[in-house]
Amino acid sequence: MNFTQIELGRFGAQEYVAVVTLMRPDKMNALTKIMETELREAFARLDRDDSVRVIVLTGNGRAFCAGMDIDELEVLPPDDISEMAWMRAYDMNRRADYQSRYSYFPGVRKPIISAINGAAAGLGLVLALYSDMRFASETAVFSTAFAKRGLIAEHGIAWLLPRVVGPGHAADLLLSSRKVSAQEALSMGLVERLFAPDTLLDQTLKYAEDLALNVSPRSIKVIKQQLGESPFQTLTESITQANREMFLSIQSDDFKEGVAHFMERRPARFSGR
Structure with a gap:
């Protein structure tokens, strides 16, 4: 895998904890179709691995994920959004709701914790929201971004975001596309915990290890x-x-x-x- 790295046992929890890292730091980990495929395959692999009990998703460099790569977005064919390859069943024993392009995170049987190390915008925010929990750096910044690009609330975020932060906050974030600080994100429930940038991953892994070993x-x-x-x-x-x-x-x-x-x-x- 070129842009998605899997690391097992980083914190010493006998490989019970897997860290999945988006590895495109020069582009703020902006997603490409190759990265989407790699990420889906990584989660499918970890879901099948009985030795893995908790998954942590993070980004390499100064961003978590800045959304879809704008170069790819500009040449995206109109029918790509409904392409059947993205709607294939992640697992036929899971709800159909959790088998689409980005909604498969809840279908993974292990907890997924996003360690948001920097900017989470557009699809980056979608990935974080589909995770079970969100821990963030105190310097992280959040934005839906869609409306400022002439787009709409994509990939189920209009259903998901109100359930996380409430209808008013969801309308504010989606309509304004404004940037939200980590502190404001914590206050509205968009993230569960904040940590200093240099301790975010270690603190997230400590929590993940506790789940892996004691639950x-x-x-x-x-x-x-x-x-x-x-x-x-x-x-x-x-x-x-x-x-x-x-x-x-x-x-x-x-x-x-x-x-x-x-x-x-x-x-x-x-x-x-």
Whole structure:
């Protein structure tokens, strides 16, 4: 892979934590179709790898991702946006909602944490929003960018952004395309945590390692699925799913280990089964 790098075990968590880095720093990690394909393949590979329990997505250099490369955008054929290759099923056992060009992040069974090291604009912000959590550098800057380019709210962001920051903030960010500081992003709930630029990745990896080592991988997989399904469910449907999953979890090896390590006052040794 030329523009997307996968690094395992960077923080020493026995390769349970994978770091996926966008590697086009001279272009502020602006996306190309090659990068899109590489990123999708990287996530598919990590999803299949049972040794990987948490994924961290970040950018190399001073930006997280500045959106689609403008050179490619200018020559993009009008029908590219609906090309079937981008709508192929990421996994036929997942919701169709999570099988499109960028919405496949929630279909990945491991938590995805975006470590936003710099500018996240346009599609860069879309990638961050489809992640399960967003940790950011105190110097990061955010922008939807679309309206200032004569574009619209792309790739489901009009559905997703109000659920993250609320309808008013979403309308403000989408209509104005203004730049938002990391501090304002934290205050509106666009990101969960802020860190100094030189500690962002280490702090994100510490959190990821805690998930990887101290929480049941099976529980994480099921809870992520529950969170992904809930926006499309009634309360009754959500409760029914939870009851079914609770019955199965009580029979799992991870439940037995969860009780054992608590009673024996020792570190957990979850298997994910």
